[in-house]
Amino acid sequence: MEETRDVTVGVLALQGDFDAHLQTIRKLGLHAKEVRSQRDLEEVDALILPGGESTTIGKLLARTGLDVAIRDRGQAGMPIYGTCAGMILLAHTIEGRPEQPTLDLMDIAVARNAFGRQIESFEADIPFDFGAEVVPIRAVFIRAPYVTKVGPDVRILSKFQDKIVAVRQGNLLATAFHPELTDNLRLHALVAEMARNYRASRG
């Protein structure tokens, strides 16, 4: 079977669960690229920021200069999808941690490790708004953040126990949970569609 390698989806591969994202992208028949440098970033049509440790990833982003490079491309319209720690990195504000640097691309505030110690990790089926339809998807939460504030341009796509756990702002998408740890490919398919539209718009 021929693969449709029409777009290249990059995954930031400095720390965290980037490998699961790479595998999910490949399951969709797309070209997946590990991003560790600014040169890697130039080759991708979209970027996924994986789960992991947001403080560590933030430090490595600053060290590689990828923080500025990713911010520039995100502001220029390249699709970026952050999961868990990736959502934290996209946020404008981290509650109670003004000193922790972020990419500051999305008009959201987040709270880290927000579901509490008793339920550090859990799975749930949650309704997700894909625009044309609302579909239940399996969500894996691991020391997950949630969104505490959204700006006027941010669309809320999913809530769990009244907490906002998925948001979109134009070319930017973020979920507090990890779809790459389930066999649901819909979030990654959405990123691929955003990448195709972005690529087409650039001609």
Ligand SMILES: NC(=O)CC[C@H](N)C(=O)O
């Ligand atoms: N699974 C995850 O990505 C956890 C995120 C982590 N708790 C952080 O704040 O960086």
